Amino acid sequence: MRDAYHEELDGLSDRLVEMTRLVRSAMARATTALLDADLRLAEEVISADEQVNKIDxxxxxxxxxxxxxxxxxxxxxxxxxxALRMSGDLERMGDLAVHLAKTARRRHPESAIPPELQATVLEMGQIAERMIAKAGSVIASQNVELGLELDADDDAMDRLHRKLFDQLLAPTWKYGVEPAVDISLAGRYFERYADHAVHVAENVVYLVTGRRPDELINP
Amino acid sequence: MRDAYHEELDGLSDRLVEMTRLVRSAMARATTALLDADLRLAEEVISADEQVNKIDxxxxxxxxxxxxxxxxxxxxxxxxxxALRMSGDLERMGDLAVHLAKTARRRHPESAIPPELQATVLEMGQIAERMIAKAGSVIASQNVELGLELDADDDAMDRLHRKLFDQLLAPTWKYGVEPAVDISLAGRYFERYADHAVHVAENVVYLVTGRRPDELINP
Known part of the structure; x- marks a missing residue:
């Protein structure tokens, strides 16, 4: 039987996994809120963040x-x-989803994302979701291999982030300054969310192996 | 005489204060680089960040x-x-100064900041510098009163941040999309830098008093 102390350590891990679920759901809903100008979803993301802060x-x-x-x-x-560090990262990820949701809310009833950019933003949201889902599995399973996958996902996010900028800085851009500002900030929120997911997984890899992911990939 | 262990604790504090000096200098130079399109200063900020990461x-x-x-x-x-948390905050502040410097470098030989916005950005840089200077003093002196001042500075930063957006979203804006995107991201970097400075000071206040700053201001 586990003693009370080790049960508390396990409890920390369970709480972190629960946070990953919450910030994953927040990201999924925030992305849809942005794309579809869904005010109800945006409000849900904003009010649900309290739960993430509570666990933190x-x-x-x-x-x-x-x-x-x-x-x-x-x-x-x-x-x-x-655990304290990962909790801090996950709390920030919740905030970033809230920033996306607030952008959706401010632009409602219009969508913050013009048709030409919807595919890019959708993909950014999907990669963000995949990354936090993996980070959650890495915490639960201590699977180092899976933890190392997040770097490639992060590279994909960075490519989409650059693509987003290329699109809104193209001479064909016809939506003016305000949507461009919203989208550049939104792009930054997705990218930071991905960075924090990498950081969460890195912390697990370091705990398990005693080595930083870059030492394991380029030994 | 202090024993070796307590000397090491003091050494941590000295290192954190040194980090505040480095990220303060980075912010001062990055702001000037942005305003004056000073490529040399921008490059200095970018290369000096290695030292911040080393101390972290x-x-x-x-x-x-x-x-x-x-x-x-x-x-x-x-x-x-x-100490570990504050070091993480300070490391991020170095990164944010680097982001500002890279914006200056990308726009060089033009200034990233049009004449109408120079005063606002200058003031944001000055508040950021004042905040990190105070945070450094708070670490060195454990002065709780000074630590509590940072909230008011942060409010001032938020007001300037909103003003910056109002200016670039005004109907009179004549510089097009790309400068607007750069400036909105730069505004975000200043604002995040200020948030991290508040967080550093809050950690000291909490260590000294065992209470969060908001409990002390609104008891």
Missing amino acids: NEIEEVVFELMARQQPVAGDLRTVVT | NEIEEVVFELMARQQPVAGDLRTVVT
Whole structure:
């Protein structure tokens, strides 16, 4: 039987996985809200973020309580400190989905994304979702191989991000300044979301192997 | 006489203060590079960021080594974990200054900031500098009063950020899409830099008082 202390460590991991589910759902709904000018979905994303922040605060409390009470030694200590970091990343990912949702809400009843850019933004949202789903599996399974896949996903996100800029800076752009500003900021939110997902997975890889992902890919 | 362990804790604080100096200098130079289209300054900011990343990595190593070797108890443990968080914030602030510098470099020999917006951007840079200078003093002195000042600075930054958007979305805007995109992203970088400075100071306030700044301001 596990002792209470190790149950608390497992509980941290479960809470982190729950956060990945919440910020994945937030990203899925925020992307649809942006593309379809869906005000109801946008409002849902904005109000659901409270739950993400709540878990982030709970993780912080549990970590500092564990550290004070149990004085965990090296390996476990690294685990709890890393949980704190991952929680911070996931909390930011929730905020970024909220930023996307607020853009959708501000432009409603129009869509913030003109027809020519819908495919690019849809793909950015799908990659973001895939990345956080993988990051969640990596936390739950400690699967290093899967963790290393996120770098390639991030490269795909960066390519789409550049494509988005190319499209809105093209001479054929006919929607003026305000949509261009919204879309450039939205592009940045997707890209940062992906960076945080990579960071979450990296932290697991480092915990499991003691090595940074770049050392494992280019040994 | 201080023992080696407490000297290492003090060393962490010194390293964090050094990071605040570096990212302050980066912000000052990046703002000037943006306003004056100064390519040399922009390149300096970009290459100097390596030093910030180096200290961030050193802090991480020292923290995990301290935790493994000394098994610090509650208070000290909280101190070292918080150092790790502040180091992460400061590292991001360096990145944000680099983003501003890269914008300046990409637009060179033109300035990325049209004459009408120069005063606003200059003020954003000055507030950012003031905030990181205060955050550095807060780390060095543990001055809670000073730490609480950063919220007001952050409000000032948010007002300037909104003003910047109002200016570039005004019907009189005559510079087209590309400068608007650059400036909206630059505005976001200044605003995020300020958020991280607030976060650094908040961490010190919490370490010293055990309470979050909002509990102290609205008790």
